Amino acid sequence: MLADLLHALVLGLVEGATEFIPVSSTGHLILATDALGLDPSAPRMVVFNIVIQLAAILAVVWVFRAKIIDVIRRLPSDPAARRLTLSIIVASVPAAVLGLLFDDWIDAHLFNGVTVAIALVVGGVAILAIEAAAARREPRVTDVDAVGPADALKVGLAQCLALFPGVSRSASTILGGVAFGLSRVAATEFSFFLAIPIMLGASALKLVKERDALVPGDALFFAVGCLVAFVSALVVIRFLLRFVASHTFRSFAWYRIGFGLLVLAYYTLIAG
Numbered sequence: 001m002l003a004d005l006l007h008a009l010v011l012g013l014v015e016g017a018t019e020f021i022p023v024s025s026t027g028h029l030i031l032a033t034d035a036l037g038l039d040p041s042a043p044r045m046v047v048f049n050i051v052i053q054l055a056a057i058l059a060v061v062w063v064f065r066a067k068i069i070d071v072i073r074r075l076p077s078d079p080a081a082r083r084l085t086l087s088i089i090v091a092s093v094p095a096a097v098l099g100l101l102f103d104d105w106i107d108a109h110l111f112n113g114v115t116v117a118i119a120l121v122v123g124g125v126a127i128l129a130i131e132a133a134a135a136r137r138e139p140r141v142t143d144v145d146a147v148g149p150a151d152a153l154k155v156g157l158a159q160c161l162a163l164f165p166g167v168s169r170s171a172s173t174i175l176g177g178v179a180f181g182l183s184r185v186a187a188t189e190f191s192f193f194l195a196i197p198i199m200l201g202a203s204a205l206k207l208v209k210e211r212d213a214l215v216p217g218d219a220l221f222f223a224v225g226c227l228v229a230f231v232s233a234l235v236v237i238r239f240l241l242r243f244v245a246s247h248t249f250r251s252f253a254w255y256r257i258g259f260g261l262l263v264l265a266y267y268t269l270i271a272g
Contacts, residue, residue, distance in 0.1 A: 004221050007036055012052050012225035016232025019056040020192065020240060022127065022171030022252045023259075027116035030165060031263060034113060041111065043213035048225060050206045055226035057199045059233035060192050068196075080145045084193070090149045091156035091173075091190075092197050098160050099202060110165050113267040119166025120260030127171065127253035130179045135248075140181035144189040147182065154180045155190065159198070166260075169195065175249065184244040192237065 014032045018025040029049055033040040040049075061068065074081035141147055147155075158176025162169035170191055177187025207214075 005224050007038065008048075008221050008225040009228050010036065011048070012055070012228030013232050015049070015052045015225075016056050016059070016229040016234075017236055019053065019229075019233055020060070020170050020195070020236055022123070022168050022174055022249055023256055024116070024120060024123070024166045024168035024171070025053075025056075027120060027166035027168070030111055030116055031113060041107075043210055044218065047207070047210045047213040048218075048222060050203050050210065051222050052225045052229040053199060054203045055229040056233040057195055057203070059230050059237060060195055063234065063237050064192060083148060084145055087147050087149050087152035087190075088193055088197060091152040091159065091194050092201075094153075094156045095159045095163065095198055096201060098163055100205075102163065103202075103206075106163055106165070113263055115164070116166035117260045117264035117267060119164055120256045120263065123167050123171055124253040124256030124260065127175055127249050127256070130175045131248045131250050131253070134178050137181075139178075139183035139186070141186050142183045144186045144193070147177075147186060147190050151177070151180055151182065152190075155182075155187075155194070159194070169198075171252075178249075184249070185241075188240060188244045 011029060011032055014028050015025055018028045030040050033045060033049075038045055040046075071081045071084060075085060141151060155173050155177050158172045158179075159169060160172075161167045161176075162172040173191040173194055174184070174187045177190055178184055182190065
């Protein structure tokens with residue numbers, strides 16, 4: 001029981017700390033689960049990862065609760081509220097469609113340490129390239145309320161890259177937004193809003209598919225993981241909103257490259 005609770009604490013912390021920064025929470029969870037000697041493909045762990053991801057997304061809802069309520073309240077009369085809502089819907093569609101088509105295949109073939117390591121390195125290099133390009137121009141869109149459907153579709157297509165484990169949904173949407181002319185602040189806030197429907201929908205679908213693995217005996221295990229994921233995600237979201245106002249994402253890129261190379265070396269030279 002104690003080992004279970006320690007595993008829940010560690011994995012909840014990993015989920016909350018990495019879900020919303022551009023380093024890949026899925027990749028880190030796969031690696032952390034493997035490091036703890038657990039099987040990430042076991043039904044119990046699959047459901048646990050879904051549940052703690054739900055806890056992390058609830059942290060976004062909590063942080064932006066005033067903005068969400070305000071947008072809903074203004075929907076009938078405010079074009080800006082309707083534009084933001086439409087943009088979130090448009091951006092959600094590509095990944096939702098591809099996820100429904102390929103989710104089982106991805107789970108079966110791509111969830112392993114080597115693919116995660118490669119995606120971490122490639123994603124880190126891509127972030128450096130995007131930041132270098134962004135430094136040479138001024139952003140077109142500086143406020144999340146000004147993100148229109150055309151830009152949203154581009155971000156939504158970029159989000160599809162995150163279906164590959166290790167790419168990171170946050171990296172693909174935030175850096176995709178920056179590449180398409182959004183400011184870091186606008187891209188980060190849009191990424192948070194976009195996370196709500198896409199992650200809630202994906203998690204709900206997976207929970208339905210894996211419902212047989214939900215058993216009362218795991219209630220405490222799940223509760224600890226959820227609480228830790230929620231609290232750590234709250235801290236990270238608030239940190240990231242302050243961070244992007246005056247920093248680039250280059251530090252995350254170098255972390256991805258360094259960590260990815262270490263993981264690749266471990267799985268190919270030691271574990272392999």
